[in-house]
Amino acid sequence: MSRTLTVKSKGNSQTLASVGGRMAQQSSLLDRDRYCCSICLDLLCDPGTLACGHSYCLDCITYYWDNEKDIYSCPQCRHVFEPRPALVKNTVLADVMEDLKRTRLRDPPPDHCYAGPEDLGCDLCAGRKMKAIKTCLGCQASFCEEHLQSHYQVPGLKRHMLVEPTADLQDNICPLHDEVIRMFCCQDQQSICCVCAVGEHKGHYIISVEAERNKRQEDLGSHQKTTRTRIQKGWEDLKVLHHKIDAINQSADETLSDVDEAFAEMIRPLESQRLDIKEMIRTNQQAALSWLKDLHTDLEWEIVNMKRSEADLKHLSHIQSHVTFLQNYPQNVHLKEHNGLTTRDIPPMLVLENVTGAFAEMTDKLNKFIIDNISQISLALAQADDLPSPHPEPQTRADFLQYACEITFDPSTKTESLSLCEDNRRMTLSVPKQQETVGNCLSQEGLTGRKYWEVKWTGHYVSIAVGYKDSSWNRTGFGNDDKSWSLTICQIGTEFEHNRIITKIPGRRPSRLGVYLDYSAGTLCFYSISDTMTLLHEVQTRFTQPLHTGIWLYERPGVFAEFCYPLQL
Numbered sequence: 001m002s003r004t005l006t007v008k009s010k011g012n013s014q015t016l017a018s019v020g021g022r023m024a025q026q027s028s029l030l031d032r033d034r035y036c037c038s039i040c041l042d043l044l045c046d047p048g049t050l051a052c053g054h055s056y057c058l059d060c061i062t063y064y065w066d067n068e069k070d071i072y073s074c075p076q077c078r079h080v081f082e083p084r085p086a087l088v089k090n091t092v093l094a095d096v097m098e099d100l101k102r103t104r105l106r107d108p109p110p111d112h113c114y115a116g117p118e119d120l121g122c123d124l125c126a127g128r129k130m131k132a133i134k135t136c137l138g139c140q141a142s143f144c145e146e147h148l149q150s151h152y153q154v155p156g157l158k159r160h161m162l163v164e165p166t167a168d169l170q171d172n173i174c175p176l177h178d179e180v181i182r183m184f185c186c187q188d189q190q191s192i193c194c195v196c197a198v199g200e201h202k203g204h205y206i207i208s209v210e211a212e213r214n215k216r217q218e219d220l221g222s223h224q225k226t227t228r229t230r231i232q233k234g235w236e237d238l239k240v241l242h243h244k245i246d247a248i249n250q251s252a253d254e255t256l257s258d259v260d261e262a263f264a265e266m267i268r269p270l271e272s273q274r275l276d277i278k279e280m281i282r283t284n285q286q287a288a289l290s291w292l293k294d295l296h297t298d299l300e301w302e303i304v305n306m307k308r309s310e311a312d313l314k315h316l317s318h319i320q321s322h323v324t325f326l327q328n329y330p331q332n333v334h335l336k337e338h339n340g341l342t343t344r345d346i347p348p349m350l351v352l353e354n355v356t357g358a359f360a361e362m363t364d365k366l367n368k369f370i371i372d373n374i375s376q377i378s379l380a381l382a383q384a385d386d387l388p389s390p391h392p393e394p395q396t397r398a399d400f401l402q403y404a405c406e407i408t409f410d411p412s413t414k415t416e417s418l419s420l421c422e423d424n425r426r427m428t429l430s431v432p433k434q435q436e437t438v439g440n441c442l443s444q445e446g447l448t449g450r451k452y453w454e455v456k457w458t459g460h461y462v463s464i465a466v467g468y469k470d471s472s473w474n475r476t477g478f479g480n481d482d483k484s485w486s487l488t489i490c491q492i493g494t495e496f497e498h499n500r501i502i503t504k505i506p507g508r509r510p511s512r513l514g515v516y517l518d519y520s521a522g523t524l525c526f527y528s529i530s531d532t533m534t535l536l537h538e539v540q541t542r543f544t545q546p547l548h549t550g551i552w553l554y555e556r557p558g559v560f561a562e563f564c565y566p567l568q569l
Contacts, residue, residue, distance in 0.1 A: 035100060038076055039064055043100065047093040052079040058087055120165040122147055137161040137172050137180045184212040281355075393518075394452075397533050400516060403452040404567045407443050407549060414441035418553075426562040429553055438554045440473065443563075446546030448519040454529060454567060455513045455551065459559030463488040463552035464513055466524055468545045478552055485539050486552075487513065487526045496526070496537045505536050512564075519543055 037044050039060040049055045052074045056064075065072050065084060072084045114128055115121035121129030122144035132142035136151060138160035143151070151157040161180065163172075172181050179193035187204040197206050319325040394400045408424040418439035419430040427441050440463075447466075455464050467473060467484025479486030479497030486497045487505075494505040510528035513536075517524055524539035551561045 035097060044093065044097050047090045047097060048087045049090045049093065050074055050079075050087075051081065051085065052077050055090060055093055058089065061087060120167055132165040134162040135164070135166050135169065137163060137169070140169055140173075142166075182209060183207070184209050186212070394516070397514075397529075400452045400514065400527075400533070401567050403450045403516070404565070405445075405447075405451045405453055406565045407445055407453050407563045409441045409563075410444040413550075415439045417557075422562065425565060426560050427551060427553065428560040429555065429557045437557060438552070440478075440550060440552040442469065442473065442548045442550040446548060447517055448546055450519070451517045452567075453515055453549070454564040455515070455561060456511070456564055457551075457553070457559070457561040459553065459555040461488075461490045461554045462561055463554075464515065464526075464561075465550050465552070466515065466517065466547050467550070469548050470545075473550055473552075478550060484550075485524055487537060488552075489513075494536065498539070503537065507534070507536075510534075510536065515549065517547065519547070 035044055036042060037047075037057045037060050038054075039056055044055060044057055046058045047055045048058045048061060050061075054074050054076050056075070061075075064075060072081045073079060074081075113130055115131045120132045120135075120142050122132045123141040124147040125144060130144035130146070133145055134148055134151075135142040136157075138157075142165050148162075151160060151162065161182070166172075173179070174181055174193035174196060177193050177195040179195055181191045181193050183192050183194065183197050183206050184190070185192050185196075185201045185204045185206050188201065190201075191209055192201055192206070316325065316328055319328065394402070406425075409420050409427055411420055411424065414420060414427065415438075417429055417437045418427050418441055420427055420441070424444070427439065429437050429439050446469075455462075463478050463486050465473065465478030465484050465486035467478065467486075471478075471483035472481045473484055477486075478484050479488075480500055482499040484498070488495050488497065489509055494507070494509055496503040496505060507528075510530075512529040514527035514529045514533060515525070516527065522540055522542045524541075526536045526538075528534040528536055553559060553561055
């Protein structure tokens with residue numbers, strides 16, 4: 001078919017030949033290895049072609065033959081030339097090499113030069129894009145190293161502003177005039193374009209964005225220096241805190257060890273006395289049992305003798321002959337009288353009620369002694385909470401909820417009219433036969449530090465209090481001494497009571513109460529909880545013992561009060 005085309009049209013034949021030559025040339029240009037010198041393994045420089053057809057750099061083949069010993073051969077095919085041929089430059093091949101240099105034929109760049117998913121690609125690269133190294137604000141495009149060369153060579157492009165690669169080009173464009181932002185208005189503290197400078201910012205003090213950046217860069221350096229100084233100071237403070245933490249842990253461990261040793265010392269004589277008393281009781285037990293066993297043996301022998309006498313008398317009573325009866329009748333028929341056992345016959349050491357009572361009395365005295373002294377220890381530990389808080393005072397309910405705690409009732413403190421449920425968080429009046437009744441109960445937990453809890457209830461009369469466990473809450477009610485603080489909500493209103501002093505609180509009756517305690521600061525606050533928190537009453541004092549909270553209900557059976565937990569916004 002190519003012959004037919006050649007015969008029919010010489011022009012077409014030349015055109016096809018030209019196209020084919022260009023395609024072949026392009027294919028050859030892409031094959032870099034064809035134009036490498038086999039001696040230096042680089043692209044041919046001043047190429048010369050031998051008679052065998054292989055080409056080399058003139059300098060390379062000359063050096064190669066200069067080191068041969070009178071043998072001049074082709075390094076590839078080993079064809080020997082005799083004599084040494086004169087080498088000349090292959091001008092056609094030299095022109096091809098110049099074309100290669102102009103087309104910048106080189107090895108493909110490594111993979112890391114191409115733009116990845118996280119990189120900004122060159123806007124001019126076709127196909128797989130190279131990484132952009134600069135963004136031109138004038139062209140509004142990003143360029144790789146190769147396509148950026150024109151901005152370094154073309155005079156008109158040299159004036160364009162090049163920045164680090166960025167995809168946020170719109171940040172550098174004025175939204176009003178679609179111009180590049182190059183200026184900064186110091187009066188309005190705003191980046192502007194040249195149109196803004198002669199328009200709405202005309203007459204203002206205007207500098208370049210670069211100058212403003214340099215000025216703020218200096219300020220930034222000062223801030224960075226200050227920040228570094230503060231960071232260093234923070235690290236030093238952290239070291240101090242770490243030393244304090246280690247010291248507290250060590251002190252606590254030593255104190256715990258001392259406590260264990262102290263209790264062991266207190267228990268040791270008690271344990272020794274316990275063993276001695278047990279030994280005494282066992283000794284008395286054995287002596288009493290031995291005495292009773294002897295008494296038991298004597299009593300058994302006495303019974304045997306009496307049975308034998310009874311049998312003899314019975315036999316005698318059945319004798320028919322009067323003479324024989326009189327002859328066998330004993331001279332003394334009086335038996336030994338037996339009056340039975342008396343309490344005097346039982347050894348006194350077997351009556352242990354006095355021992356048990358003595359121990360009960362000793363236990364009561366010991367418990368009172370322990371409670372009196374433990375309260376002093378608790379007070380000393382409570383005073384350890386007298387530290388400045390690193391946290392600010394809570395202002396919103398969200399702040400208070402940071403200190404929310406779970407509180408439960410102590411079943412041992414409830415009155416008979418109450419029943420507990422909901423894991424001992426709810427108390428309910430439960431006396432069905434009475435129209436009205438009263439009930440109260442204290443919390444199980446001792447409260448120190450910062451604590452916040454909330455109470456909800458049904459009915460019209462409830463008293464929520466905070467106080468020491470040894471206050472008179474169970475006898476006269478909450479707030480009737482100097483050891484308890486009580487807020488009472490009833491039908492006629494709300495009132496606060498402490499040490500029998502009553503303070504009326506104006507406003508609507510709350511339906512839910514929040515209580516906040518800051519033990520170390522001596523602060524106790526009562527809040528009405530609805531959509532907002534309203535302070536009802538605040539106490540400022542100094543607490544000397546761990547606190548307990550309590551609730552007093554007075555109304556018909558079925559009403560309840562409950563500690564709310566968990567708390568939510």
